[in-house]
Amino acid sequence: MTKPITGQYEYLHRSGVGLDYFTSRIDRLILQTSGRFILIIQESSRVANAAKSFINGQQIATNAPEIRREGTYTAQGNAISFRFDDGAVEDGQLAWNGEGMQFGPNFFNKVSDSTLLPSTHRMKKDMDDIAKGIKIAGTIGSMAIKAAKTIQDTIQTSQEPGSAQNHNASSPPASQTSQSVPASPSAQAAPSSPNTVAPRPPTQTHVAPQQTEREALFCDQCGARARPGKRFCNNCGAQLP
Structure with missing residues (x-):
């Protein structure tokens, strides 16, 4: 290999929306010349962490929560083995051109040969995202x-x-509005024509009451009243006039 394996590596968990400094997660791996390594795993993005703290009613956090793990490493050819201080062991594979390594399921790109100073590439990218x-x-x-x-x-x-008062003052009362509206021509009385003949009042015909009964008859013998048309008295039997 043309490049030393010591230096800084990183793997970017892209969010797909840009502004990686705020929305993405970045894992960093530092291989020191002493044979030790530092693995820094970012648990969530800055935006996600800020939203979580806001929902929980806490002070909004602007940092990115991280997990830091350390241990020792050994390299033989392109193979590299990591032994964590907690006893865990992880194997990796260095790229043939020294541009990175396969560490677990992720490929870490080498961003700096320095183990102390931050990567200029990452600093420039972060400053652009912040702006x-x-x-x-x-x-x-x-x-x-x-x-x-x-x-x-x-x-x-x-x-x-x-x-509300100004609105009421600007609007005229309903009574004034109704009085100011002129009557339609059809509602006005049409003038009478001079040639129009006034109708005659109906003629009342006086009908004389009919005579309902004839002149009454009385018997010459007993004086009893007899019905008209009778020939004999119902009281004494005498002949009626």
């Missing part, structure tokens, strides 16, 4: 402030006591 994140946060913040101000102005306007 973009600040710009995005500023844009979102200004939009949120404008939205909050608009909502506040709307609430204050609706709660002003004079707003």
Whole structure:
């Protein structure tokens, strides 16, 4: 191999949304010249950790939670073996060109030959992500402030006591509105034509009451009243006139 195996390696768990400093997880492996190694595993992204602390009602955390494990390593050819201080053992495979190694299920890319100074590649990438994140946060913040101000102005306007009175004063009463509306032409009385002949009142015909009964008869013998048309008295039997 043309490059020493000592230095810094990293594996990036990409989120797929960009801004890896905030949204992705980065595992780092440092191989020291003393034969020891340091493995730093990032448990969650900074955004996920901040959201978790906010949901739990805690102070919003801006750091990335990490697990640090140490041990010793031995390399023979392209094979490398890691023995952790807790007794665990893990085998790896170095790339033929020295650009990285297969460690467990992940391939760690070599980012620096230094074991002390941070990787310039990672520092530049993190600074770019931070600058973009600040710009995005500023844009979102200004939009949120404008939205909050608009909502506040709307609430204050609706709660002003004079707003309802001004509205009522500007609207005319219903009685005045109804009086000001002119009558339609069809509702006005049409003028009478001079050639129109007034109808005659109906003629009342007086009908004389019919005579319901004839002149009464009386018997000459006994004086009893007899029904008209009778020839003999019902009382004494005498002949009626």
